[in-house]
Amino acid sequence: MSEPLISLHDIDVHFGAESNPFGLFDDETTVRAVDGVSLDIGENDVVSLVGESGCGKTTLGKTTIGIQEPTNGSVTYRNQDLWKTRRGEITDGVSYSQIRRSLQMIHQNPGSSLNPNKRVIESLTRPLKKWKSTLSREEREARALAMLDRVGMKPPSDFAYRYPHQLSGGEAQRVALVRALLMDPELILADEAISALDVSLRIEMMDLMLELQDAFDTSYLFISHDLSNARYLAEKAGGRIGVMYLGKLVEIGPVDQIIHNPTHPYTKVLNWATPELELDSEMQGHPPVRSIDIPDPENPPSGCRFHTRCPDARAMCKEYPPTFDTSDGGEVTCYRADSDHEYWDSEPLEGT
Ligand code: SF4
Numbered sequence: 001m002s003e004p005l006i007s008l009h010d011i012d013v014h015f016g017a018e019s020n021p022f023g024l025f026d027d028e029t030t031v032r033a034v035d036g037v038s039l040d041i042g043e044n045d046v047v048s049l050v051g052e053s054g055c056g057k058t059t060l061g062k063t064t065i066g067i068q069e070p071t072n073g074s075v076t077y078r079n080q081d082l083w084k085t086r087r088g089e090i091t092d093g094v095s096y097s098q099i100r101r102s103l104q105m106i107h108q109n110p111g112s113s114l115n116p117n118k119r120v121i122e123s124l125t126r127p128l129k130k131w132k133s134t135l136s137r138e139e140r141e142a143r144a145l146a147m148l149d150r151v152g153m154k155p156p157s158d159f160a161y162r163y164p165h166q167l168s169g170g171e172a173q174r175v176a177l178v179r180a181l182l183m184d185p186e187l188i189l190a191d192e193a194i195s196a197l198d199v200s201l202r203i204e205m206m207d208l209m210l211e212l213q214d215a216f217d218t219s220y221l222f223i224s225h226d227l228s229n230a231r232y233l234a235e236k237a238g239g240r241i242g243v244m245y246l247g248k249l250v251e252i253g254p255v256d257q258i259i260h261n262p263t264h265p266y267t268k269v270l271n272w273a274t275p276e277l278e279l280d281s282e283m284q285g286h287p288p289v290r291s292i293d294i295p296d297p298e299n300p301p302s303g304c305r306f307h308t309r310c311p312d313a314r315a316m317c318k319e320y321p322p323t324f325d326t327s328d329g330g331e332v333t334c335y336r337a338d339s340d341h342e343y344w345d346s347e348p349l350e351g352t
Pocket of ligand 1: 264266305306310311312322336
């Protein structure tokens with residue numbers, strides 16, 4: 001990757017920490033939604049983020065596009081600190097409003113981005129009025145109609161003058177995508193953007209997103225709890241899949257690595273739990289996990305957060321958290337990625 005579009009450096013997002021800024025009090029109520037995550041997203045890049053609900057993927061997504069401030073760490077847009085720019089501490093680079101325009105979001109429920117009391121055309125042209133103030137009203141409407149046509153809503157005038165409740169779920173999600181694309185974004189956060197659609201419409205929507213990515217030269221951070229959807233999008237785009245567990249990015253890599261040659265034991269669990277993947281025979285059979293209970297994110301396990309469920313956990317996993325290992329070319333947070341690590345001399349935990 002040449003210069004990343006967005007870089008997350010060692011990001012923590014801890015909720016509740018603001019009421020305990022110096023750690024003076026018992027911090028049992030602090031939720032470590034994201035803990036020590038670093039990630040680069042390039043131009044025209046696709047990263048699919050997967051993990052169980054509550055693993056921190058939405059919080060990480062919002063941090064990536066600058067609508068959630070991290071507790072620690074930094075977010076940079078083309079090497080320019082996003083939050084320092086927002087606070088006015090950087091004044092000679094790209095303005096904060098330009099950065100925000102470049103980083104758009106589509107939600108699981110398009111109703112959250114479409115005003116129920118406004119016709120589609122108004123919802124589409126209003127942001128254009130703010131960001132492209134040189135356009136006349138006719139030009140703004142022409143752009144919106146052309147984009148509706150581009151996403152298959154034909155004839156566009158049939159859809160433009162409807163209210164959101166007069167659209168199907170798939171049509172509303174297309175309108176939300178158009179609304180984001182009209183801003184000329186460099187990155188779109190799609191947070192469970194296809195989860196509410198019928199299964200038959202999901203592939204259609206992902207194909208449309210990929211087609212538009214090519215046409216508009218944008219990147220996607222695609223968040224899904226469903227590994228088969230994450231795989232579909234990342235594989236077709238030649239992108240990566242990132243796997244999160246209890247606030248940590250535990251593995252990230254190309255689709256082939258994550259699906260057919262995963263290193264992290266939790267990635268293997270996700271693969272096992274996704275029947276559509278048609279896994280290699282050695283990855284079938286019993287669930288590769290010691291316990292199905294997901295620990296409380298308010299009180300995550302010591303050491304490696306996966307050690308209470310991991311079938312390969314050893315004594316040192318319980319004591320010391322593994323760091324993100326890139327030594328063997330992969331990017332994974334597990335001692336097993338390093339064949340020389342002292343983990344291999346440590347005692348297996350009971351039940352492994
Ligand atoms: Fe399992 Fe240990 Fe690796 Fe954590 S560090 S995933 S407990 S083997």
